[in-house]
Amino acid sequence: MRTRLALAAALLLAASHPAQAGEKVWISLGDAALAQLQKLAVAAQPQASVVPAARLLGDVRDLRAPENVHLVEVDEDQLLQLSGRVHEDLKRCGGFMFHPSKSAGLDALKALQSPTRPQAALAATRPSYVIDQQAVINPMLSQMQASNIGQTIVDLSNYTNRYYTTSGGVNASNWLKSRWTTIANGRSDITVEQFTHASWAQKSVILTIKGTDNGNEVVVLGAHLDSINQSGTSETTRAPGADDDASGVASLTEILRTLVAGNYKPRRTIKLMAYAAEEVGLRGSAEIAKSFANAGTNVVGVMQLDMTNYKGAANDIYIFTDYTDSQQNTFVTNLISTYLPTLKVGTDRCGYACSDHASWNAQGYATSMPFESSFSADNPYIHTVNDTYANTGSQADHSLKFARMALAYAVELGSDGPGTPPPTDKTETFSGSLTLNQTKSFGPFKVKAGGTIKASTTGTGDIDLYVKLGAVPTTSSYGCKSDGSTATESCSLNVTVNSDGYVLLKGYSAGNYKLTVVYRPQ
Numbered sequence: 001m002r003t004r005l006a007l008a009a010a011l012l013l014a015a016s017h018p019a020q021a022g023e024k025v026w027i028s029l030g031d032a033a034l035a036q037l038q039k040l041a042v043a044a045q046p047q048a049s050v051v052p053a054a055r056l057l058g059d060v061r062d063l064r065a066p067e068n069v070h071l072v073e074v075d076e077d078q079l080l081q082l083s084g085r086v087h088e089d090l091k092r093c094g095g096f097m098f099h100p101s102k103s104a105g106l107d108a109l110k111a112l113q114s115p116t117r118p119q120a121a122l123a124a125t126r127p128s129y130v131i132d133q134q135a136v137i138n139p140m141l142s143q144m145q146a147s148n149i150g151q152t153i154v155d156l157s158n159y160t161n162r163y164y165t166t167s168g169g170v171n172a173s174n175w176l177k178s179r180w181t182t183i184a185n186g187r188s189d190i191t192v193e194q195f196t197h198a199s200w201a202q203k204s205v206i207l208t209i210k211g212t213d214n215g216n217e218v219v220v221l222g223a224h225l226d227s228i229n230q231s232g233t234s235e236t237t238r239a240p241g242a243d244d245d246a247s248g249v250a251s252l253t254e255i256l257r258t259l260v261a262g263n264y265k266p267r268r269t270i271k272l273m274a275y276a277a278e279e280v281g282l283r284g285s286a287e288i289a290k291s292f293a294n295a296g297t298n299v300v301g302v303m304q305l306d307m308t309n310y311k312g313a314a315n316d317i318y319i320f321t322d323y324t325d326s327q328q329n330t331f332v333t334n335l336i337s338t339y340l341p342t343l344k345v346g347t348d349r350c351g352y353a354c355s356d357h358a359s360w361n362a363q364g365y366a367t368s369m370p371f372e373s374s375f376s377a378d379n380p381y382i383h384t385v386n387d388t389y390a391n392t393g394s395q396a397d398h399s400l401k402f403a404r405m406a407l408a409y410a411v412e413l414g415s416d417g418p419g420t421p422p423p424t425d426k427t428e429t430f431s432g433s434l435t436l437n438q439t440k441s442f443g444p445f446k447v448k449a450g451g452t453i454k455a456s457t458t459g460t461g462d463i464d465l466y467v468k469l470g471a472v473p474t475t476s477s478y479g480c481k482s483d484g485s486t487a488t489e490s491c492s493l494n495v496t497v498n499s500d501g502y503v504l505l506k507g508y509s510a511g512n513y514k515l516t517v518v519y520r521p522q
């Protein structure tokens with residue numbers, strides 16, 4: 001198996017950050033990674049170790065994991081000297097988490113031990129996983145294009161690198177903010193912000209589509225903005241990160257473009273996030289997830305797209321089962337069989353906290369991480385100069401599957417919530433006949449503010465049509481009229497306050513009519 005990052009990233013973290021000689025950093029890591037570390041740095045003794053609750057509870061869907069987790073204080077200088085050897089030795093590394101202080105590390109370990117979900121999570125709603133938005137989702141899926149995803153991958157991988165401390169990393173964040181702002185096209189219910197991290201320069205980018213009536217329930221779709229070169233990343237080091245993880249950010253961008261083009265207005269709030277500093281220990285998402293938990297934000301579901309454009313194994317989408325929520329994973333599997341029935345789905349696991357979903361999982365929120373391949377057959381070029389768009393065949397067909405699945409996830413969860421669903425337009429039809437100059441009125445239609453009332457006729461002879469709010473129209477007092485020389489007429493009024501709508505038909509020459517009235521009822 002190819003060398004994975006983990007501890008190497010700790011070294012790079014040490015290399016990049018303006019450390020004093022002998023400065024220590026706190027990391028937590030699993031058994032396997034600790035054993036590797038101890039081979040290299042004899043002094044690295046855990047300051048604390050815990051058995052995660054998932055293990056004690058005998059979580060049946062996760063028998064092989066999680067490992068015990070240890071908090072270790074690591075000397076940056078020593079690690080730097082050993083960095084070459086770590087690469088060789090770490091064939092499969094457990095991930096690690098960086099902690100700003102010993103007490104933050106101890107808190108993280110304590111949270112792992114808790115058999116119940118953390119505070120914020122107890123307040124988080126378990127949403128309905130009923131699938132019923134086919135009429136909204138199917139037309140949008142057909143609008144989504146691999147070429148758009150490919151273009152965003154190219155744009156992002158053109159930065160020398162997107163490392164969390166370099167100008168490329170900073171500029172890519174600013175570029176994405178402006179790209180998402182442009183796509184949002186001035187919609188007043190969409191905002192794009194940067195989340196500033198106190199300890200490094202790259203900002204995370206967060207786009208919010210405010211829910212129309214259940215806006216305090218939030219659906220999060222994320223990917224990571226940063227890239228890394230495992231040999232060490234400085235200002236001029238090439239780290240295109242096309243698959244890892246421009247492909248995830250590009251998938252989110254195509255979802256946004258499609259939702260805006262479809263004028264989709266969610267009932268819950270939907271947030272798209274491009275996290276800073278994932279490659280150095282999930283640091284951007286850890287701060288964001290913590291801030292949401294501290295604010296008690298009701299995040300009903302989280303999906304992470306990290307690496308979507310390299311098809312390394314037989315199935316199209318692998319649902320990762322660790323650091324994720326099994327009920328939500330079943331929902332995602334059902335979304336795929338409903339909306340993308342030709343795709344083949346498998347399951348696998350990282351075996352450690354391999355991406356930003358783990359930050360949300362640590363705060364007790366329900367997460368999923370659909371992945372491009374099985375764990376062992378993933379893109380071999382990640383974390384090198386060769387993680388390019390060309391090395392995924394200069395096309396984004398695989399990413400498109402993930403973008404479609406994630407759009408279905410966003411709309412199915414986004415279209416729901418506890419309140420009464422808004423009424424949809426109601427249609428009533430009437431038919432009859434009119435003689436010369438005969439009038440006939442219809443209504444009242446109890447119309448709701450924010451809707452419209454539209455009346456239209458077909459028939460024989462010549463009919464004139466009038467519509468008015470608040471009173472029956474006359475041929476001289478109306479809100480709108482349609483008086484062409486046939487029986488085919490149509491006119492419509494916007495409704496700004498709840499009121500009674502009325503329709504008047506007049507025979508200009510005798511004939512039969514069919515009247516259709518479409519309105520939003522109160």
Ligand code: BES
Nearest residue numbers: 004005006095096279280281306354378
């Ligand atoms: N995209 C990878 C995670 C990944 C790689 C998942 C290959 C599955 C297969 C992510 O960006 C990453 O590199 N994560 C680090 C751990 C993190 C805590 C620094 C890793 O996997 O070593």
Ligand code: ZN
Nearest residue numbers: 244245306307
């Ligand atoms: Zn990644």
